[in-house]
Amino acid sequence: MQELEGVSSRETNPFSISAEDLREITEEIIPYWQGGTVEDKARSRWSEEFNNGVNAIVGGMIFTEVVGMGHILLNHARVVKKGLNGVIGEIEEKLASMPEEDGESRLFLEASAMACRAAIAFAGRYAEEAERLEVSEEDERRKGGLAEMAHVCRKVSARPAETLRGAAVHLLHAHLRSDRGLRHVHLLGRYRSLTLSPLRGGHRGGKAHP
Secondary structure (H helix, E strand, C coil): CHHHHCCCCCCCCCCCCCHHHHHHHHHHHHHHHCCCCHHHHHHHHCCHHHHHHHHHHHCCCCCCCCCCCCCEECCHHHHHHHHHHHHHHHHHHHHHCCCCCCHHHHHHHHHHHHHHHHHHHHHHHHHHHHHHHHHHCCCHHHHHHHHHHHHHHHHCCCCCCCCHHHHHHHHHHHHHHHCCCCCCCEECCCHHHHHHHHHHCCCCCCCCCC
């Protein structure tokens, strides 16, 4: 609580927070979650000795032991709605209007487009593997599942998500690409909102399946 009151003026990682947001956090959000967080549930199952050991090591704060700690919230909604081909198009438009002498900015955008194309190829490798497994699969239900998986992965990342399954795979692949080796740094954000967006008629007709 004391840290929250000084969070806007602290020396390390200060955050601007309005008086109303501070009131909501202290009077509504914290009381609501008190005793009901993942950490609280984990601690209730640990022995006193184990709890004391954790307190001694990390000062009573548990990060990846029980729940992810996110420093960065990526703009997943942009990729779900536009697809990486759409993002690449935006990058190419910026490059076309950017002076040649602005070398550093151009290099950044060119590298960003290259990363987007690599992400599309990454999803394609999953499609190829699903197709390879489908050929030798004898169970018809599993065979159909693999065919559907390949179909979704062919579109994932490159094109906007059209279905609930497509949006979910979009998020999975984005998380795999961005969080490799840093599993506690990135958050998915509002998963329900992101995955249901294709069903709300915002684009592509909102089908529930491919």
